[in-house]
Amino acid sequence: QVQLVQSGPDVKKPGASVKVFCKTSGYKFIDYSVTWVRQAPGQGLEWMGWISPFNGQTNYAQKFQGRVTMTTDTSARTAYMEVRTLTSDDTAMYYCARLSMFQGPDFWGQGTRLTVSS
């Protein structure tokens, strides 16, 4: 079955960087893009971007361009997202999901809770 398993919770100080991983199984990794969505406490879902493991193409939400980098390791079937120059506004749950361009994100990771605090 399709599964996406994310890295565990993390605590960072303002100004630091974080790299979250999303390890996939149960489907052909290069056939689907991986998208990242975050959710601040008590808030709605915010799309961050996607990456195609097939060719490395990315599309970032304008808000995150220049501060977020998404990568993949096809041999490890894993997607990564790095967020730099963290502030308290980046405190959120971060989700990865398999992305079908017509269906939307159809299978989701369990989420990675990031806390940014001094």
Add this chain to the structure above:
Amino acid sequence: DIQLTQSPSFLSASVGDRVTLTCRASQGISSQGIASFLAWYQQKSGKAPKLLIYGASTLQSGVPSRFSGSGSGREFILTISSLQPEDFATYYCLHVNSYPHPLTFGQGTRLEIK
């Protein structure tokens, strides 16, 4: 980019009720064939979102048939025909835009027990 506005933001209902949630787009949503690039998700507290409906009206595998989706163009509706206790959650609509495929979420409708 297309913006999605969901209404109501909050809805209180009882088990057995029929409820309709609306998602309105700032522009007409593109489609493939007759199906629009519009999806609905359910999110329970502390959990990842779950895909319910895609292509505006196609039920995702394993989703109960009491959920249905309809609409096209700028207005889309999620209907739950008879609310069950496990349906109390927050619901989001999502649009996958045309290339390069940015995604847009609605702000959500929180459905609570009356």
